Amino acid sequence: MIFDKSIAAFNEAIKHIPGGVNSPVRAFKSVNNSPVFISKAKGSKVYDIDGNEYIDYVGTWGPAILGHADSDVIDAISKAAAGGTSFGAPTLLETEMAKLIKYMIPSIESVRMVNSGTEATMSALRLARGYTKRELVVKFEGCYHGHGDSFLIKAGSGALTLGEPSSPGVTSGTAHSTLTAKFNDLSSVYDLFSKYGEQIAAVILEPITGNMGVVAPTREFITGVRDICTKYGTVLIFDEVMTGFRVASGGAQQLLEIKPDLTTLGKIIGGGLPVGAYGGKKEIMDCLSPKGPVYQAGTLSGNPLAMAAGYATLSKINNNPNFYGQLEDKALYLEKKINVLINRYSIPAVYNRVGSMSTLFFTELETVETFDDVMTCDTSKFAQYFNLSLNAGIYLAPSQFEAGFVSIAHTQYDLDKTLEALELAFARL
Numbered sequence: 001m002i003f004d005k006s007i008a009a010f011n012e013a014i015k016h017i018p019g020g021v022n023s024p025v026r027a028f029k030s031v032n033n034s035p036v037f038i039s040k041a042k043g044s045k046v047y048d049i050d051g052n053e054y055i056d057y058v059g060t061w062g063p064a065i066l067g068h069a070d071s072d073v074i075d076a077i078s079k080a081a082a083g084g085t086s087f088g089a090p091t092l093l094e095t096e097m098a099k100l101i102k103y104m105i106p107s108i109e110s111v112r113m114v115n116s117g118t119e120a121t122m123s124a125l126r127l128a129r130g131y132t133k134r135e136l137v138v139k140f141e142g143c144y145h146g147h148g149d150s151f152l153i154k155a156g157s158g159a160l161t162l163g164e165p166s167s168p169g170v171t172s173g174t175a176h177s178t179l180t181a182k183f184n185d186l187s188s189v190y191d192l193f194s195k196y197g198e199q200i201a202a203v204i205l206e207p208i209t210g211n212m213g214v215v216a217p218t219r220e221f222i223t224g225v226r227d228i229c230t231k232y233g234t235v236l237i238f239d240e241v242m243t244g245f246r247v248a249s250g251g252a253q254q255l256l257e258i259k260p261d262l263t264t265l266g267k268i269i270g271g272g273l274p275v276g277a278y279g280g281k282k283e284i285m286d287c288l289s290p291k292g293p294v295y296q297a298g299t300l301s302g303n304p305l306a307m308a309a310g311y312a313t314l315s316k317i318n319n320n321p322n323f324y325g326q327l328e329d330k331a332l333y334l335e336k337k338i339n340v341l342i343n344r345y346s347i348p349a350v351y352n353r354v355g356s357m358s359t360l361f362f363t364e365l366e367t368v369e370t371f372d373d374v375m376t377c378d379t380s381k382f383a384q385y386f387n388l389s390l391n392a393g394i395y396l397a398p399s400q401f402e403a404g405f406v407s408i409a410h411t412q413y414d415l416d417k418t419l420e421a422l423e424l425a426f427a428r429l
């Protein structure tokens with residue numbers, strides 16, 4: 001494949017945009033490459049400015065569950081746009097959207113729309129602190145909740161010490177109110193609660209992780225986290241920005257049969273436009289301004305184009321009773337065949353999958369269940385695999401620590417073509 005135009009475009013972009021991109025992972029740094037510039041996308045395919053076609057497993061990092069440029073979504077956006085792109089005043093569709101979200105995710109009794117996943121998690125955290133009148137928050141190593149200051153924190157030097165900033169620009173004051181536990185290690189959560197329990201406003205986690213790659217929680221872990229939050233009056237926040245409407249119509253909480261107190265949403269809920277949302281128990285949500293004292297606002301929140309795209313996407317999912325069955329069939333087909341290839345070519349790798357989210361971890365381990373397991377991965381092998389796949393017309397997420405997504409638009413032909421390309425890559429690893 002020829003990438004000349006993308007290479008030139010990146011060299012130009014670097015002069016004007018920090019690192020040439022508007023979000024770091026797009027720079028392809030961890031796969032020792034430079035990004036392909038996308039010209040258009042349709043269905044399961046994306047096309048770059050050199051004219052190369054790819055079968056896409058990034059799906060704009062999750063939102064494209066219907067495939068790209070779905071005609072119903074595009075129609076809804078066009079219709080809305082013709083009537084004006086923003087009013088900063090209430091519209092009927094915002095209420096319809098809230099009703100549909102509540103119907104699909106029953107733990108949500110009231111919901112506020114925002115403009116990104118980051119905004120949803122930041123706001124949910126402020127709300128939890130305002131509601132409980134406590135300051136500390138527990139998050140988990142390997143979980144990602146956007147770029148809010150409270151989340152750019154790593155564990156302090158001792159297991160029970162307060163956090164330290166993981167990015168310059170985050171104050172130590174902020175870091176000191178974030179504690180870090182280990183995913184799938186309940187004792188790490190108990191330890192923090194035994195020391196700080198009465199001060200912990202919220203526990204936030206990806207109930208099924210995607211941002212360290214796909215890792216499902218053990219039953220013991222997720223029920224234990226729910227129970228200890230209930231015991232201490234701590235707000236349990238499921239960050240379902242990725243898993244919401246992805247692993248089931250009711251998100252990870254439906255699969256796991258655990259009700260969080262608050263849920264954050266993003267990605268699919270915007271149908272490809274910039275949207276986030278947070279919602280949950282009415283008693284907590286009613287603390288939000290203008291009903292309650294906790295402030296949060298947004299000029300473009302509930303934007304008519306974003307609501308139109310999101311509503312069209314969610315309705316399409318909701319109106320197809322076998323939507324997730326069809327996705328499961330496609331994803332399971334890939335999983336089975338990829339596992340055959342892993343064995344045939346003796347690739348040291350573990351394929352984790354929940355529904356249409358999956359990660360191929362390049363590790364010698366037999367299973368990947370924790371952040372420490374994830375950290376054993378051979379990222380240079382992943383980089384090789386990524387670049388071989390890209391050259392064969394398969395567009396994967398450019399990092400070992402990400403999820404790949406199958407959309408409803410992926411055809412049997414796409415899946416078989418993908419497997420052929422992956423087999424060639426495996427043969428050369």
Ligand SMILES: *Cc1c(COP(=O)(O)O)cnc(C)c1O
Nearest residue numbers: 116117118144145146239241242
């Ligand atoms: C993507 C993501 C976010 C951040 O959402 P943005 O829209 O990128 O701000 C937060 N949490 C999770 C779990 C995500 O996957």
